Amino acid sequence: MKRKVSLKDIAQKVGVSTALVSYVLNGQEKQKRVGEEIAQKIKQAAKELNYQPNQIAKSLKSGKTHTLGLIVADIANPFSANIARIIEDEAKQHKYNVVFGSSDENAEKAWDLIKVLLNRQIDGFIIALAENAEEQIQYLKEHHIPFVLIDRYFPEVQASYVALDNFKAAYDGVEHLIRKGYKRIGMINFESGLFHLQERTRAYHQALQDFNLSAEPGWYREVNEDRLKDDMEQHLQQLLLSEEPVEALFLASNKIAINGLKFINERKLRVPEDVAIIGFDETDAYDLFYCPVTHIRQPMAEIGRNAVQALLKLIDGDDTQTQLNLEATLVVKSSC
């Protein structure tokens, strides 16, 4: 890679000091009252040499990299990928770049990512927290590193976040099932201490209670992310193919829903006749299923955009915290 053109090269060509070149190329010719004629020459030379400023040098000087770090559970998950795209676009609009990393829901990995990205001097983080990551927030706060949480947050820790009103979203979903007349309503959620998932569970129970429906303990099931397929098989078997199957099922995430639908497909169960379904998040799968699936859609674009804007505010030194619990949309199809 032949050495790139630097300020010095331009300075040399025009016959001035690098300072002048810097002033002109940064639009400070007026304030620093650079001579009209020389300014022109400098601009001309910059163009001729196709000068591209070295951002690394700029960063070293300014301490700013104009880069945001994005940490998600897994960039290969459509939810993360979609949000990543939105964040990328929003960041680009503000002339920021995005470096990303996947934590695999693993606090250890998330730590590594944070450390690595910090050493690369990114200006701030957008993070979808892993479980047991309170420490990390604490660290970021102590070191005054700007960050915004998305999707998940810890209610007891003070921090900026842009998330879903998970309770309301899930409540609305379960209520929808109830109003459709289903009485035996089951739910499958991840086995997880994450607040946003627990909120969905809380909403399920609350809704059943509010509408005076009984809730057999066995109707609520938890699956482990790492054994997703097996756990789903096992629980669905019990929920749907036992003596007294549930009539309706609330599947609390896109991955859970996809697995659930696959099971239903394989066993040739009829939706909504044998079991009504309501899913969470979005996936092509919902539309492609023989019976399009009613689901709870998160406002992805809003989440992404708000997160970037909140983060940039923090980076710019405006310390007001942003705490958004956005509303989901119930997309009614024909699965219940």
Place this chain on the structure above:
Amino acid sequence: MKRKVSLKDIAQKVGVSTALVSYVLNGQEKQKRVGEEIAQKIKQAAKELNYQPNQIAKSLKSGKTHTLGLIVADIANPFSANIARIIEDEAKQHKYNVVFGSSDENAEKAWDLIKVLLNRQIDGFIIALAENAEEQIQYLKEHHIPFVLIDRYFPEVQASYVALDNFKAAYDGVEHLIRKGYKRIGMINFESGLFHLQERTRAYHQALQDFNLSAEPGWYREVNEDRLKDDMEQHLQQLLLSEEPVEALFLASNKIAINGLKFINERKLRVPEDVAIIGFDETDAYDLFYCPVTHIRQPMAEIGRNAVQALLKLIDGDDTQTQLNLEATLVVKSSC
């Protein structure tokens, strides 16, 4: 953000020059024969102060950022997202980070991305080319910037790439249909000058010819990415619901397949009775469709890993080009 600990701080604390600290912390204590005792003190101090080297400064000095630029069409597309994840992991193993950008299949945007990332001094690119991007390759080559193409490449331009043997993959798919006894075989592909897509079309025609099947021109259709839904509607209408519908359909990408399946779902067509289907790429949709879809699977992990390895080789100054056309797998389900 309180100022971070620098070499100077450690030097000061121990009472030596920064040079020594640098030597020790970079494991050069032996070659530079740093005193045993002082070396210990330095390490100790570094630990106590929790020293984290400033990578920006290192980069400025070395000209290396240990960061790879990844340019895909759209990070929100599962294909891109999956590859991104694999690339991320492989890069991490070699202590590299990944910055990404989406080109939206738009040469202009891809240019911007390249420029921006170059100014950030990334060490090399992994690129899924947009159409009309020959120039960009030329530019990268002229400037001796290491890069590896994935998924797409221009056969007439000499460059490292890791891609699929699209011709063989598609040929195998069509041959599968033929061997199943289908005679009237249609195909839907993107309207695009991209070589990898054209190869799929070429394979379709070649296979039909090799097996002495007639190929009505109307059986081959092209859709425009931006009008995907409408175009698909229109062509499927003609292909499947006209006087003489095709018996089987080769859908040449995941997006096309998903749209096609949605159409089939809406119109309540039977697969494979009314029409047999073979899809390209992977998507949950294939498994979720009431009749699991036979498809051509790309070896994503191989593509990603090979791309990173090839790129790192180039970065390390080994100029041998990597040109891989990997084989796809035909995943036989029940749609044909």
Place this chain on the structure above:
DNA sequence: TTTGTATGTTTAAACGTTTAAATTTAGTTT
């Protein structure tokens, strides 16, 4: 003529590293 002011330009230090070269110190040969 001196002083002052406005205008235009350069100098030099700084950001946090790396590293070749110079320097100091101690030890060994003559």
Place this chain on the structure above:
DNA sequence: AAACTAAATTTAAACGTTTAAACATACAAA
């Protein structure tokens, strides 16, 4: 004791920017 060698450490420049401060020049005012 002089000369040399080896070991340990420092110095200073460099990477490519930015920017406060110093400097130079011209011109007007006293």
